[in-house]
Amino acid sequence: MASLPHPDPAPMRVLIVDDHPMVREGMRSMLEPAGVQIAGEAGTGEDALRMAAALEPDVVLLDLELPDLDGLAVLRRLKAFERPIAVLVVTMHDDPALVRRAVEGGAAGYVLKGVGRGELLSALEAVRHGGSVFDPSLLRATLSEPKTGEALTSAEQEMLRLVAQGLTNREIGKRLHWSVGTVKKYLQRTLDKLGASDRTQAAVEAVKRGLLS
DSSP states (O other): OOOOOOSSSSEEEEEESOOHHHHHHHHHHHGGTTTOEEEEEESHHHHHHHHHHHHSSEEEEEBOOOOOBBHHHHHHHHSSSOOOOEEEEEOOOOOOOHHHHHHHHHHHHEEEEOOHHHHHHHHHHHHHHTTOOOOOOHHHHOOOOOOOOOOOOOOHHHHHHHHTOOHHHHHHHHTTTOOHHHHHHHHHHHHHHHHHHHHHHHHHHHTTTTOOO
């Protein structure tokens, strides 16, 4: 699970999307004592989209099984908003096809229901700051063999491993004793080598290459 970035002074605002009231209440009881602000709760996909547009939360906690809309369709529509919103999928489904489609749809993370309070808070902080949080064992079962391409240097592999753990550029720089500018340069070069467009795809590729084992 990703390391916990330095929290922002402003409380994190989260929209909980799940069709079961007891699940929403359980998440609220886990998050509010830690200072997370619950911006709203939605039990349907249409309500989720309407509330996300009106409330502009930092993170949407999204279940994929909703009564009116396909959760993956909701995910894609959320990612099309003009104001970026991080989406953390929280579901009971460990179907590899769903994980793959969630990644392709722009999910910043995918965790299973039953995740512990500390892990959920850590995941929220990571995706809020642009990180990615995916269970390595779940992704290993999901992803196909890696594409062959230009080999990564040992430094690039280490940086990619830290990206996959959800560390920010600043945290990676501290860990590797690099400047933030150096991290950005190496990250872009690594993305180019992998054919990845963003940190989430890079994190997926890190798992495919076995860098989290």
